[in-house]
Each structure stands twice: as C-alpha cells, then as structure tokens.
Amino acid sequence: MCSIKVLLVDDEGDFLRTLGKRLSKRGNVVELAGSGEQALCLLERFEADVVLLDVKMPGMDGLTLLSLIKQKWPLIEAIMLTGHASVEVAIRGMELGAFDYMMKPVKFEKLYYKLEDAFRRKMHQEERIMAMVKNG
Amino acid sequence: MSFFDWLPFRKKQAEKTQEDLAEIRRTFATRYDHFRLLIQANSETHELMAELEEALRGFQPYGMHYVRALCTRISTSIFQMIRHLNELDQGSYEKLYDQFSVIQDKIVPHLESRQHNGEGKLVLALSEVGRDQADLCGPKMATLGEAGNKLGLKIPAGFVVTTVSFSKFMKKEGLEEEIDRLIQTADADDSEAMFQVSSKIMQLIIQSDLPDDVAASILEAYDFLCGSQGGEVKVAVRSSALGEDSEGAAFAGQYRSILNVDRSSLILACKEVMASKYSLQAMAYRINRGIRDEDVAMSVGCIMMIEAAAGGVAYSRSPMNIRDENISIYSVWGLPKAVVDGSVEADEFMVGRTVPMQVIGHHIADKEEKYVCDTGEGVCSVQQLTSRRTEPSLTDEQLVIIAEQAVRIEDHFGPAQDIEWAITKEGDLYILQCRPLMQLEGSPEGVLQSSSVSIPELTGGRTASPGVGTGPIFHVRKDADTLHFPDGGVLVIKQALPSRAALLSRCSAVITEQGGIAGHLANVSREFGVPALFGVKGALTSFEEGQVVTVDADGRAIYDGRITELLKEKPRHRLMRGSSVQATLRKAARHIVRLNLIDPDSLKFKPAYCKTLHDIMRYCHEMAVREMFEFGTKKEFVQAASRQLICNVPKQFWILNLGDGIAPEGRKRADRCVLLEHINSAPMQALWEGMQAVPWEGPPAVHTKGLLSVMFEATVNPDLNTTSSSRFSQRNYFMISERYCCLQSRFGFHFCGVEALLGDRVSENYASFQFKGGAANLERRILRAKFVGEILDEFDFKVRIREDNLNARLEGLERLSMERRLKILGYLITHTRQLDMIMTNSFEVEKYKKKFFEDFKMFHAVQ
Secondary structure: OOOOEEEEEOOOHHHHHHHHHHHHHOOOEEEEEOOHHHHHHHHHHOOOOEEEEOOOOOOOOHHHHHHHHHHHOOOOEEEEEEOOOOHHHHHHHHHOOOOEEEEOOOOHHHHHHHHHHHHHHHHHHHHHHHHHHHOO | OOHHHHOHHHOOOOOOOHHHHHHHHHHHHHHHHHHHHHHHHHHHHHHHHHHHHHHHHOOOOOOHHHHHHHHHHHHHHHHHHHHHHHHHOOOOOOHHHHHHHHHHHHHHHHHOOOOOOOOOOOEEEHHHOOHHHHHHHHHHHHHHHHHHHOOOOOOOOEEEEOHHHHHHHHHHHHHHHHHHHHHHOOOOOOHHHHHHHHHHHHHHHHHOOOOHHHHHHHHHHHHHHHHHHOOOOOEEEEEEEEOOOOOOOOOOOOOOEEEEEOHHHHHHHHHHHHHHHHOHHHHHHHHHHOOOHHHOEEEEEEEEOOOEEEEEEEEOOOOOOOOOOOEEEEEEEEOOHHHHHOOOOOEEEEEEOOOOOEEEEEEOOOOOEEEEEOOOOOEEEEEOOHHHHOOOOOOHHHHHHHHHHHHHHHHHHOOOEEEEEEEEOOOOEEEEEEEEOOOOOOOOOOOOOHHHOOOOOEEOOEEEEOOEEEEEEEEOOOHHHHHHOOOOEEEEEOOOOHHHHHHHHHEEEEEEOOOOOOOHHHHHHHHHOOOEEEOOOOHHHHOOOOOEEEEEOOOOEEEEOOOOOOOOOOOOOOOOOOOHHHHHHHHHHOOOOOOOOOOOOOOOOOHHHOOOHHHHHHHHHHHHHHHHHHHHHOHHHHHHHEEEEEEOEEEEEEEEEOOOOEOHHHHHOOOOEEEHHHEOOHHHHHHHHHHHOOOOOOOOOOOHHHHHHHHHHHHHOHHHOOOOOOOOOOOEEEEEOOOEEEEEEEEOOEEEEEEEEOOOOHHHOEEEEEEEEOOOOHHHHHHHHHHHHHHHHHOOOEEEEEOOEEEEEEEOOOHHHHHHHHHHHHHHHHHOOOHHHHOOOHHHHHHHHHHHHHHHOOOOOOO
C-alpha cells in the first residue's frame, strides 16, 4: 500500500516519538502533535489521511478534538488509541465518526493494519465523492 | 429509500454505460470493505472471547485492569460489527444498537471501580482503635489496637493514618486515574515493563503532595504523641492494607515498613508506605491472587519504636501442618526486623500447648549481626559480640510468656495467629503486630526417603514451604537479574528478601542461603504452593546457572537433574479461584459469552432475542453473509458477479465475486461461467483442491438400521424436504475475493459452511468450518460431528460441538499451513457425505478414519 499521511496526537512524548519513527520507517509521512490544540493547527497545513489520537490529554480532550476534526475535515479518518479502558468513550468516539478505538498496549503490527484499513476507507470515500461530483 | 433506488443504472437498465459499471465496481468495493471489516471484527471478537473463557478457567493470573480492557475490547468489536452491518443495508439493523445498550448496561456496573466512601476521620489514635475500625485502619492496625485495648496486652502508643486519608490522596489531582492509565498501558506479561510501571507509580505517589488537611492531621497526631510521652519520640511507620481479605489470601506482607522515623521524615515515610501498594511484589501478588487494585486501600500505622533487646515472630500453631498445635517462636537479638525480612537465620523454639506450657524444642542459630535503632534515624545492622552469638536470644520463662500471649490472642480472634513481638532490656513484652496465620494441610503421604532415589548434591536447610520442584537454576543477586528470570526456574538467592516474592508465581522452587521460615518470602511461598528450602549453606556456589535440579523441600535435599520419582503429579493450581477479580469477570461474562442464537433458520434468530454480546456477534456475522449473497444475486448485479464454475465440465457450484476474486480475462466471458483457472482466490483454490483431490466413492453401504433411521428422520425433519426453498436456494455458492472465501452448501442432507481469510496479514488469517444436519437420526449425526471434530482437532482447529452442530475454527497460521488445512476441510466436505449412516459401526468408522489420514498425506505437511 502506498504511503499514508498520518498525524499522531498524544501527550506522552516518548510514545509519540517512538511510534512516529516506526511509521516513518515504513515510508509513511508522519507529523506529531503533543496536544489537541497543536493537532488542529497542524491540520491547517498538513493534509492528513489518518489521525491517531489519544483520548485523555491535558487541555483539549480526544473526543472534542475528534468532533472538531470530523466537522472541519470529514474525510479524515480518526483512530482513538488510549490507556483508559472505557466502553462509553469508545462508543461515543465511534458515533462521532472514529474509525476504531484501540487500547494501549497494542502490537505495532495490529496498529499498522488499522491505519491501512482506515486509509483504504478514506480512498473509497474519496473515489465515490469524486464520481458524484463528476456526474453532477 | 433502498440502496437500489439511487444507483444511476437503475433507470436505464437496458444498457450499462462505462460509468454505470464503474459505479457498480465502486459500490461493490465499498460494500466489500464494510464486509471485510465486519469479518475482521468478528475474528477479533472470537479471539477475545476465547481469551475471556481461558481467564474464567482461572489458571492464569490477571487483574481488574485486564478484565476492564478485555470487556471494553469485546464491546468495541461488537459495536463495530453492528456498525458495518448497518452500512451493508442502509440501517435496517438499527435495532441491534438498542439491544447492544441493553446488554452493555448489564455489563458496565460490574466493571466500575468500587469506591471507598470518603467519610470518617483522617487520623485515629491507636488507643481508640479496635476490630470495628478495620475499614478505616486496615486489619493489621485494627487487631493490634484490639489486642491492646480489649485484651490489655502491651502495645506501643501511636496513631493510624486512615484509609480515608489514603482515598483523599488518591483522588487529588487525578492521581488514581494516572495510575490506572500507567497500569493499563503496560503489558502484564512483560516483567521489565511491569518493573518500570511499578517504579513510575511509586515515584509519582512519593512526589505528589498529601492533601493539606491530611498532612496537618498527621503532624498534629505526632505532636500529641510526643506530648503524651514527655518528649520527642521516633516511630515505626507500617502498612496496614485494607482489602486483602479474599479467600485464602490472609496476608500479603508485601508492603514497606520504615523504622525509627522522626518528625522531619514522617510525611515522606507515610507516602512511601502508601506507595508500596504499587511495589512490584505487591502488584504481582494482587494479580496472582485476583485481588482488585481498587479494593486495596493503604492505611498507615505510626507506632512508637521499641528499643528491643530481642525480637521476632510467634506462630500460635504450626504454619506447615494444621494438626500441629505447638507454638513456634523465632527470635533474634535486637529488633525483630531480621526475622520478618527473612534475611538471617533465627533461633527457633517450640513451646508445647500444655498446662503449664513447656519449651519442647529449640534450634539456636549463629546470630552474627543484629539490627538496632540508629542514633539519628533509621536502623542499622551491627556485629554481635562473639560470646552472645550462639546464646539463645530468649530464656525459657520469656518463651512461655510469649507463647501464653500468642494463645490468648488466638483465643480472642479465632484463627491461628502470626505475631510480631519485641522484648525490652527491662523485660517488657510488646506486641507489634498480629494477623491470621495461613496453615497448610501437612503432607499426609510422608516424606520419601532420600536414599531411595539418588544421592543429593546438597542437603540441609529448613523447610520454608513443603513440596518438590524441578527446573533450571537461576541466581538472583540484584533487582536487574529478576528481569531475565525464566518461567519454571529454581530461584537461588542469598537472603530470603521479601521483594523476591514478585517472582514466586513463576518459580518451580526457591533456595536461599540465609533466612528464616517466619519471613514474608516463606509465608508467600506457602501461600503460592512453591516449594522452598531456606538456609542451605553453599547454595549459591554449588550449582551452575541453568543446571536442572530437583528441590525436595520436605526431604531437605537438592538433586542434580530431574528426579521423576520425587515429582508427584501436581494438579494445576487454579490461582484465580474464588478471587474477587474472577468473580467480577464471571458476572460480566454472563452477558458476553453464552451463545443462545444457534439456529439461523429459527424464528428466534432476531435482534430481540440477542441476550449476550456473543448472540449479537453471531447474528451480525450471519446477516452480513446473507446480505452479501443476496445483494450479489439480485438481478441487477448478476452479470457483474455471479457465475457458474467450470472445472473441465460445468459444476453445480456458483461463484459470487466480491471484487478481485476473478481474473480480468474471466470477467470478460459472456456466458456467466468462469473457468477454475480464472479464479483468483487463494483460499477457494485450496479448498477446491481438497474437495476434488479424491473422487467420492458414493454413499457408504448402509445396513438396514441406518436406512430405517433415514426414513424415519425424513418424515420429521423439514430440512430433508428438498423441494422447500431454504436460504440461498439449493445451490452451492462460493463467495470470493482474492483473500477471502465463503462456501455455503447443502450436500444432500447436511449443511456445510467454510469461511477463510488468507493473506499477508498472518495474524488475521483464519478458517472456520460449520457442519450440521444429516439424514440419519440425531445420535448418528452427533457421532458424525464428533468424528469430524476429532479429525479437525488433530490439525489444530478449536472444535465445538453442540448436538449435531459442529463449529471449528483456526487462526493466525501462515499461508502454507493455512492452505493445507483448507485442503483437508475440502476433503472432509466431499468425503463425510452420508457418513452419518454408518456411525454406529465402529469397524467402519475406523476404516474411514484410516483412509482419510492416508489421503491427507497428499496435502504435504509444512513446518
């Protein structure tokens, strides 16, 4: 699969950097944000395909960030990745349009597959919208 | 509005433009994507449910964080399935969401943290404490208070920082949430990760400030204590944890105690003791005993230091043998710390429960060092005067006084007691702590004579925990060594330090050079049933790292190699049995695991009858497959998707292409057929090869009874009426994509389903097989299901059989192994036809089985 533009949002710096490095190594374009506010700023100039976001962060929390992203850039796919197990948050997030909800610790491979799947969905959506536009 | 109404080609069906075809392709791709993600969530849920069932069996330790994460993962996957199913048919399954929340509402309350109510005093004077305050003070301080205030025994003055203070501290600034997050994100099986998490949490607690009112109350109580004693005092700061009273887990003794603390260090010491709730050994202990983290609250006892001339531990009965009533007393010069730590060998005395009491046995140790209070703060170890080293640390009169008090305490509280005591220079006996003693049943078989087995490499020491264990030697000299400890290793250490208890769940035996059997490590070894031999001279230097030895703790001997005569078959220990964590999981699992929707043809196969998450999962999967079939066989799409298979000649199999399952040249064919060589689906090719590998011999020769059984069944079983149209008509369909294949077929009288995913993502690969029905009576059909099940079991399938309904599933194998198993499935589909007829004839059954396995050799084995 071709390169995916990924934005990682997490207040845990170590996690962010390690994951970012591994994703870049696989030929993806990665940007990092330490907070929800920073993520929104970045998205103004970075056309992400998939955003991987933490749920609990100081400042703007993940669910708020998610709904803002979906409002402004509905085609971006978002995956929640969190250390707090909560079905309520998981479902709320998916209702807001998140592609999936994953819990730390997660195997890199599994996370990567999820990113690919989210990216594939985005491609399909875009294709259909393009066709609709073309056909009026 | 149905999906078809807005498709552009609907209006001008006569001719499809390029654009229409592109739209069909896009529609298929999107639908297939949802279907694929649903199948993926289905697989994920399968795995998680299997994990949950394993956890319910209780052999593996786990904590509440695991339970919460597991249940959340399952719910999330199920929700995903509902979501994708609704995408497949424009929300006609919305009802499932309601059913999902009904079930969810039954699960969630069990997973929520039980909150300790934050009411009550922050600090209590020990003189006001009795058993009734166990909720506030933890059982250790509550019983100590009771022993002093009710029994009139001498206890040191002091105060208790209650669990209310602890809860307040944990609630402050989201401390508890952060701790939960740290635990949740660590892999409990990764010892290095657990080690880091433990120290991170402890640092976090120690660096956080106590709530102001808590800190003020502690210092106020301390000042009041000094006032009542007429001058500045030093205190011992000890843990008294609440919530470890689960069955069989009478005590952990895994927390910190800090001795000889003054005012300036008091607050820090309290925080350190509270932090020790998350010491590695305490966390491991809770996981292994199934104790929920949130149920454990730390209260902290601050009691005056006693300048001990001698100190130690008394057991009101034998910890090794429930039938032994004698009182055991372990004693050293100076503070009792050395006995409790298990760091040195102590004097051992036995006092008979007679009237009057009598000392009936002793073993005097060489007590090289002793612990005393440092002049400033803390304690230190000093060299013992040579003349007194081998002298008994207690007189007979003192022993009898201790024994009498031990029995009094036992009489008052009920169960046998484990008592920590100290005697001052003036001869005053103080009780420092008392708690229930866990006793073992004793070994009824008696000890094997060592000589009858072979010559031991090393003998001696004291039995700290009975039993025999074998494994490779592993020396632990420092904390870092514990990270590499092998599962099933024999732990060899110099001193019996309590912190080594974190390794016990993975040890086959423990050997120490020093340390007494009254220490924490010995206690926890007994609790975990790990054989332990303490005080074995030369243990550290006698064995090579990795050398396999057999430790006979009863016979006090260590042998080279594995001595099978000594190793009695030990039943696997269900660690989690009766624990509150397991109980919680069980309550939640009631709404998760059980499958009620078994029969897709039943009228009750509806969302409203989904009682568990498993039901929803089953329902979603079934409906998704149906949706895909029905959509693909709708007139508008037939040309695009469904074709009859030609393999030399046209076969009675139809192919439904989900996307990339047929090569371009195959798609060009105008006659709605497809050649096998144009099938571009790895799992279908493998399955088909198995189905065609050996021609079917035809139905087995049936003896009269078998035939009668068929005729009888035909009159009562509507499925056998071949004119009725059941699902997907009577045709055999393959639904395929490059990586996926789903076969639904009715072979004569039974239904067969295979579903497989075979691609680059090895972890997502799976094959599942469903088989049910038949023409013979139920007994024979059940026998056939079992027959097929046994064969599949040999090939690593997880098989479940309910009546004549067989479900087999296999996951995560790489391509070649997967293909081989698909071929075997294909073979079985062809050759188990009508075998139910002969199932009561064991000779025939054997014959077929032999033939099958002979034929399987064609599908060459791969490593």
